[in-house]
Amino acid sequence: MLQQSSLTMKNVAIAGEEIESQKSRGxxxxxxxxxxxxxxxxxxxxxxxxxxxxxxxxxxxxxxKFHWDFLTKSSWDAVQGEFGALPFLYGSVxxxxxxxxxxxxxxxxxxxxxxxxxxxSVGNITASLIExxxxxxxxxxxxxxxxxxxxxxxxxxxxxxxxHFGSTPFFSGAPYGVSMMAGVLILAIMIVPIITSxxxxxxxxxxQSQREAAIALGATKWEMIRMAVLPYGRSGxxxxxxxxxxxxxxxxxxxxxxxxxTPQISLSLLAPAYTMPSVIxxxxxxxxxxxxxxxxxxxGLLLLIxxxxxxxxxxxxxxxxxxxxxxxxx
Amino acid sequence: xxxxxxxxxxxxHFGNNHAVKNVSMDFAAHSVTAIIGPSGxxxxxxxxxxxxxxxxxxxxxxxxxxxxxxxNLYDRSIDPVAIRRKIGxxxxxxxxxxxxxxxxxxxxxxxxxxxxxxxxxxxxVETCLKRxxxxxxxxxxxxxxxxxxxGGQQQRxxxxxxxxxxxxxxxxxxxxSALDPIATLKIEELIEELKERFTIIIVTHNMQQAARVSDSxxxxxxxxxxxxxxxxxxxxxxxxxxxxxxxxxxxx
Amino acid sequence: MQGMTVRHxxxxxxxxxxxxxxxxxxxxxxxxxFHLLKMGFSSLSLDFFxxxxxxxxxxxxxxxxxxxxxxxxxxxxxxxxxxxxxxxAVYLTEFNGGRFATTIRFSADVLxxxxxxxxxxxxxxxxxxxxxxxxxxxxxxxxxxxxxxxxLRTTEEQxxxxxxxxxxxxxxxxxxxxxxxxxxxxxxxxxxxITGILLAVARIAGESAPLLFTALxxxxxxxxxxxxxxxxxxxxxxxxxxxxEEWHRLAWAGALVLVVTMFTLNLGARLIGRRS
Numbered sequence: 030m031l032q033q034s035s036l037t038m039k040n041v042a043i044a045g046e047e048i049e050s051q052k053s054r055g056x057x058x059x060x061x062x063x064x065x066x067x068x069x070x071x072x073x074x075x076x077x078x079x080x081x082x083x084x085x086x087x088x089x090x091x092x093x094k095f096h097w098d099f100l101t102k103s104s105w106d107a108v109q110g111e112f113g114a115l116p117f118l119y120g121s122v123x124x125x126x127x128x129x130x131x132x133x134x135x136x137x138x139x140x141x142x143x144x145x146x147x148x149x150s151v152g153n154i155t156a157s158l159i160e161x162x163x164x165x166x167x168x169x170x171x172x173x174x175x176x177x178x179x180x181x182x183x184x185x186x187x188x189x190x191x192x193h194f195g196s197t198p199f200f201s202g203a204p205y206g207v208s209m210m211a212g213v214l215i216l217a218i219m220i221v222p223i224i225t226s227x228x229x230x231x232x233x234x235x236x237q238s239q240r241e242a243a244i245a246l247g248a249t250k251w252e253m254i255r256m257a258v259l260p261y262g263r264s265g266x267x268x269x270x271x272x273x274x275x276x277x278x279x280x281x282x283x284x285x286x287x288x289x290x291t292p293q294i295s296l297s298l299l300a301p302a303y304t305m306p307s308v309i310x311x312x313x314x315x316x317x318x319x320x321x322x323x324x325x326x327x328x329g330l331l332l333l334i335x336x337x338x339x340x341x342x343x344x345x346x347x348x349x350x351x352x353x354x355x356x357x358x359x
Numbered sequence: 360x361x362x363x364x365x366x367x368x369x370x371x372h373f374g375n376n377h378a379v380k381n382v383s384m385d386f387a388a389h390s391v392t393a394i395i396g397p398s399g400x401x402x403x404x405x406x407x408x409x410x411x412x413x414x415x416x417x418x419x420x421x422x423x424x425x426x427x428x429x430x431n432l433y434d435r436s437i438d439p440v441a442i443r444r445k446i447g448x449x450x451x452x453x454x455x456x457x458x459x460x461x462x463x464x465x466x467x468x469x470x471x472x473x474x475x476x477x478x479x480x481x482x483x484v485e486t487c488l489k490r491x492x493x494x495x496x497x498x499x500x501x502x503x504x505x506x507x508x509x510g511g512q513q514q515r516x517x518x519x520x521x522x523x524x525x526x527x528x529x530x531x532x533x534x535x536s537a538l539d540p541i542a543t544l545k546i547e548e549l550i551e552e553l554k555e556r557f558t559i560i561i562v563t564h565n566m567q568q569a570a571r572v573s574d575s576x577x578x579x580x581x582x583x584x585x586x587x588x589x590x591x592x593x594x595x596x597x598x599x600x601x602x603x604x605x606x607x608x609x610x611x
Numbered sequence: 612m613q614g615m616t617v618r619h620x621x622x623x624x625x626x627x628x629x630x631x632x633x634x635x636x637x638x639x640x641x642x643x644x645f646h647l648l649k650m651g652f653s654s655l656s657l658d659f660f661x662x663x664x665x666x667x668x669x670x671x672x673x674x675x676x677x678x679x680x681x682x683x684x685x686x687x688x689x690x691x692x693x694x695x696x697x698x699x700a701v702y703l704t705e706f707n708g709g710r711f712a713t714t715i716r717f718s719a720d721v722l723x724x725x726x727x728x729x730x731x732x733x734x735x736x737x738x739x740x741x742x743x744x745x746x747x748x749x750x751x752x753x754x755x756x757x758x759x760x761x762x763l764r765t766t767e768e769q770x771x772x773x774x775x776x777x778x779x780x781x782x783x784x785x786x787x788x789x790x791x792x793x794x795x796x797x798x799x800x801x802x803x804x805i806t807g808i809l810l811a812v813a814r815i816a817g818e819s820a821p822l823l824f825t826a827l828x829x830x831x832x833x834x835x836x837x838x839x840x841x842x843x844x845x846x847x848x849x850x851x852x853x854x855x856e857e858w859h860r861l862a863w864a865g866a867l868v869l870v871v872t873m874f875t876l877n878l879g880a881r882l883i884g885r886r887s
Contacts, residue, residue, distance in 0.1 A: 056438050062789030066702035067711075069695045073763060074718045076756060080725065083736045138632025146626055147633075155633060162640050164877050166817025168844045169866045172851045173643050176859055218639045225636070249618055251625035272724075279726025281820040282844075286852055306728045306820070313732065314745075314824040329732045333725065340724030344717070410783060444785030454776040458798045468784035471794050517780070524784055 084333055087326035090319060099327060105292045105308075107316070112324035114331065116292040120302040121332075124209060124284065125277040128216035133270050136221050140228035140266075145254055156229060163222035171286030174215040179206035179287055182214075187299050198296040205289060210298040212288035216280060220273035227269030227347070231262040268346035275339040279332065281306035305332045363388035363528060363558040364409060369423035371404050371413065378404045380582040381423065386528075391550060391559045393573035393590065395566055397605070401582040402562045406530050409560065410446040411439040427528070444468070447526035451533045453513035455505035455520070462501040464516055468524035487519040491549055511542025518549065522557070529553065531561040535568065547572050566606055570594050578602045651867025654860035659868070664830055664846070670857050674865050676832050680841040681816060684750050684826060687836070688815055692755035693808060696762025697797075703763075704770040705792050716767075719760040730756045731821035739825060747833070747840035750826025754815040761814060765807030769800040802883050809880035813873045819844035843869055 091099065095112060102113025139159070143152040183206030194200040235258050243253040289301020290311060305328050316322040362385030371379040379401040386392045394402040404413075411432065413419035425432040432442065455464045465484045469475045484501065488494040493515045497508070505516055514534060521529060531550070535543040550559060550572045563569050569576050570590060577587035578601075586593065586602045597603045658673045665672035703712050734753035739745055773796050781791040797804065819842070822828070827839035828849065843865055850862035 056440060056787070059440070059788045062787075062792070063702075063706060066698045066705070070699035070702040070712075070715045070763075072695050073699060073715050073722060073759060076759065077718045077722050079737070080722075080729070080733045080756075083733050084729070087732075087736050135632045135636045138629045139636050142629040142633045146629055155637070158637065158640060161874070161877075164813065164873055165643070166819070166844055166869060166873065168817070168819045168848050168851075169647070169870060170643070172847060172862055172866050173646055175851055176863075177642070177646050221636055249622035251622040252618070254625070275724050279724075279728070281726065281728045282848060286848070306726060309728055309732065310820060310823055313735070314827065326732065326736075329729055333729050336724055336726055336729075337721060340721055344720050344724075412779060412782065415778075415782070440782075440785055440787045442785075443783055448779075448783035450776055450779060450783075452776060454774070454780040456777060456780070456795060456799070458801070467781070468786065471781065471784070471786040471790050520780075520784065 081333070084326060084330040088323060088330045091323035091327040094320065095324075099324070100331075103292070103294060107312070107318065107321045110318065110320055112320070114305070114324070114328050116294050117303050117305045117308050117328060118331070119294045120209070120212075120288065121278055121304040121306075124212045124216055124288065124302065124304055125274055127213040128220060128277050129270060129274055131213065131217040132221045132224055132273060135217075136224035136269075136273075137228050137266060139221075139225050140232055141254060141258075143225075143229055144232040145250065145258065156226070159222050159225050162218075163226065167219070167280060167282040168286075170215055170219055171283035174211060174283055174287040175207065178214065179208075179211050182206050182208070182211055186210075190299070199298055202295075202297045202299045204299055205301055207287050207289040207301055208299050209288065209295075209302040212284050212302065212304070213298070215283045215287050216277045219280060219283060220277050223276055224266075224269045224273045227272060228262070228266045231265030231269065232258060234265070235261045264346055264349070268343050271339055271343035271346065275336050275343060278339065279306060279336050281310050285310045305329075362386045363428065364560070365424075365426040366405075367424040367426070369405075369408070369421070369425055371401070371408055372420045372422070373416070374418045378582055379408070382579075382584040384577060384584060384587050386558060386560055387575065388558045389554055389556075390574040391554050391561060391572055393569035393576045394560065394562045394579060395564070395569045395576060395605075396579035396585075398564060400579045402579050403532055405579070406532055406560060406562045407448075409528070409530055410443050410448055412448070414439050444524050445526055446528040446530060447521035447524060448530040448532065449514070449518055449521055449534045452537045453510055453517050455508070455513050455516050457504070457506050459505060460502045461497050461505050461508070461516060464505045465519050465523050467520055483523050487523045488516075490522060490553075491515040491519040492545065493519060509542070511538050511545060514538060514542070514546060515549065518546075518553075522553070526557065528558045528560065531559065533563055534561065535563070535565070543568070566594075578605060580605070647863070647867055647870060650860070650863035651870075654864040655867060656864075659861070659864050663832060663841075664850075664861070667855065672861065674841075674843060674846050674861065674868075676829065676841040677843040677846040677865065678868070680747070680826070680829065680833070681843040683834075683840065684747060684754055684822070684842055685812060685816055687748070687751035688754035688758055689808075689812065691751065692758035692811075693762060695755075696759045696811075697766050697804065697808075699759075699763045700766035700770055701792050701797065703767045704796070705788065716764075719763045722756075723760040723764070726820070727753075727757055727818055728820040728823070731823055731825055734821065734825045742837065744837070745825060745827035745839045746837045747826050748836045750822045750840065750842065751836075753821035753825045754818060757818060757821065758811045758815050761811040762807060765810065766800075766804050769803030769807060770796055772803065773799045806880040806884035809876050809883070813876035813880070816876070817844055817869060817873055819848050 091112065099112065099114055100118065101115060103115040104111050104113050105116065139155070143156050147155065183204050187204030187206070190200040191204060239257040239261055240253055243257040248256060284304050285307040288304060288307060290303050290307055291301040292303045293300065295302070309325050309329055313322065313325050316325055364386040367383050369379065369382045370377065382405060394405065396402050407413055408421045409425065413421060421433060427446065456467060459467060462484050463470060465487050466475065466480050485494060488497065493512060496512060505513065508516060535546050538546065547568065550561065553559060561573065573590045575588060576590040576593040578585045578593065580601055586597060586599045593602065594606055597606065658671055660673060660678065661675050662671065662673035663676045664674065699715070703715060706712065731753050734749045734756065738749035738752055777795055777799060778791055781795045782788065822842050822845050826842055826845070828845040829839045829841040833840045847862045847865040847869065850858040850865070
């Protein structure tokens with residue numbers, strides 16, 4: 030037995046020598062490995078920098094021609110070569126802000142329902158349904174928006190609003206269906222999954238001991254939520270809302286399909302409007318003059334700057350919160 | 360005295376933390392040396408510097424000299440990858456590769472490096488599993504996942520994996536701490552057998568284990584080597600008061 | 612006692628409001644599914660998968676070229692994006708720490724938040740302008756730019772979950788770090804990594820904004836990477852906003868196919884992820 034074993038170990042030793050010859054390559058190969066993977070990782074930074082650089086360079090003709098007028102003028106005329114982006118800025122800011130206003134209470138309410146009230150199974154099903162919502166492509170929201178929601182708004186909702194609130198500037202004018210209102214609603218539907226799922230994560234990260242402490246003091250469920258859960262999760266939920274805002278500002282297809290694409294500034298929610306991504310989507314491929322495409326590039330640059338600021342801010346917020354939670358408390 | 364492995368004024372720092380302080384000692388070839396001491400005394404840190412596992416920790420710095428067969432382990436010309444084939448390691452918790460079968464785990468050291476002859480691989484698997492007394496238990500299911508084995512079997516598999524690359528030294532970092540008494544006993548018997556062929560250095564917090572398996576014992580405390588010598592002597596007539604206190608259970 | 616009742620009423624009111632919020636939120640979801648299934652199934656036929664769009668005014672036709680184009684775009688976007696994402700993540704896990712790694716993580720998060728239409732504009736000025744024409748290649752590059760940060764971050768999450776003891780075991784056997792990472796760490800995390808990749812593929816499969824001025828769309832068949840190519844989401848877009856009932860039906864059918872594909876990818880990703 031021992032003999033046989035030492036015999037076979039000789040074979041093992043031979044196999045060992047095959048490896049021997051490769052040894053010296055080891056640390057060189059590791060150095061190459063490090064350089065190769067580092068350059069792949071570095072590609073991400075390079076892409077970001079190229080992105081910013083390209084957008085800036087392509088915008089230069091428009092920036093030098095219009096200066097600040099670009100932000101304050103509201104005429105957009107490719108034939109005359111006059112480009113003022115104010116209607117798009119207005120459309121983007123108003124549609125996103127209103128969408129956040131609609132989506133936030135619904136999302137936070139739903140997140141609370143899932144984490145605090147619903148039985149576990151109901152909560153889980155609701156949560157996965159909402160995650161499904163997040164997986165639907167933008168163009169399909171747009172399809173539904175333009176073929177189902179807009180006609181419904183035009184025939185049912187907007188005439189009623191005109192009848193009852195038509196005297197206010199917010200609901201004046203003819204019901205078109207495709208309108209600022211349709212844009213706001215479709216955006217709200219689209220950002221709800223983001224805010225809900227981040228709020229849910231943040232609420233789940235609230236330590237159970239916080240809830241128990243409140244309950245032990247004789248708090249009702251709602252009082253517990255107000256005392257222990259919401260204060261704890263507030264900044265995380267806020268981060269989710271900001272991230273939703275970033276998504277809403279940059280959202281293109283669905284909004285383009287329902288907002289009416291008219292470069293005007295109107296207080297009325299029934300009037301068609303235009304957003305920054307929408308004007309790019311509609312005109313960029315067909316822009317004939319250099320100035321026109323440069324103006325569109327500048328709209329894109331503005332959009333990029335706004336979303337970068339929003340995203341950095343939101344990431345920092347969420348990062349702070351989750352890091353605090355991992356550390357075991359605030 | 361010239362051992363297989365010799366430490367001269369060896370220190371390990373993690374940033375400002377001086378974890379192992381100026382240790383000098385010899386590890387004799389074909390014998391079992393146990394390193395004992397309370398947790399946090401630096402014994403695992405010392406062990407891990409013997410196959411350059413600290414290379415992966417940027418803040419770790421090893422100073423002094425470690426000689427293996429008279430050659431400086433931390434010399435520029437030494438390839439850490441190659442040296443780990445000469446100095447194998449068995450870890451605290453059994454860590455077979457979960458994505459590999461029992462068979463593949465044994466020859467992992469080869470397979471991860473090169474294509475190998477099937478017949479040679481079969482030989483290695485059988486020999487090494489027999490050496491760790493696992494062959495009879497697993498020979499009918501060599502292709503099943505290593506994760507199906509019990510903890511003790513997994514640890515023996517890890518030892519088989521280690522000896523399959525034909526090391527000269529085997530480092531064991533509390534190899535039985537995650538195992539039950541019966542599995543522990545099997546590993547201890549195995550260590551006894553393995554020392555014929557390998558130089559074994561074992562870190563343990565279990566003094567009975569050190570007394571049972573080792574030929575010589577080193578006692579460490581607060582990063583310093585307090586005393587080392589023949590196991591019998593350390594456990595019966597230690598020279599230092601600290602050693603005596605520790606082995607009689609007065610602290611630690 | 613009086614205080615107690617008020618508190619309970621408040622409690623019940625708050626609960627009711629949360630329930631109502633949930634129901635309101637789920638209503639459009641259910642409506643979208645309802646219309647998608649109803650309109651989609653009634654418009655779907657075998658022709659959809661075998662025919663290309665008919666000229667305006669003629670009935671029938673399908674989106675076969677869009678399905679093919681989308682597949683081709685996804686394939687090439689993956690060829691470009693997956694190596695960068697996965698190997699970049701390997702770097703972040705193996706050589707963790709340091710300002711460079713933090714910068715990369717942050718850049719990836721920021722890049723993931725850049726609106727996809729901007730990605731399209733950048734691909735336009737990098738490829739369409741120099742090549743003097745819209746092309747499938749530009750579309751694939753735009754999609755890969757969206758894919759990279761997603762794959763990078765999800766892969767890194769998965770690699771981080773592989774216990775460090777496996778890395779040590781492999782290194783202690785004298786296996787070089789590069790083989791350890793690729794053959795032990797990456798292989799151990801493969802299920803999670805594949806899940807992340809599938810989710811990223813699902814994400815780009817539905818993108819249309821970055822393709823508007825890169826791949827552009829095409830009414831006909833194209834197999835040429837330097838020519839404009841059709842894509843399913845683009846076709847849904849242009850058919851939905853066209854004033855023809857017949858085209859709307861095709862758009863619904865396309866939407867159903869797209870959603871089913873994406874849900875299958877998502878479900879597959881989740882199933883694979885769960886088994887690990």
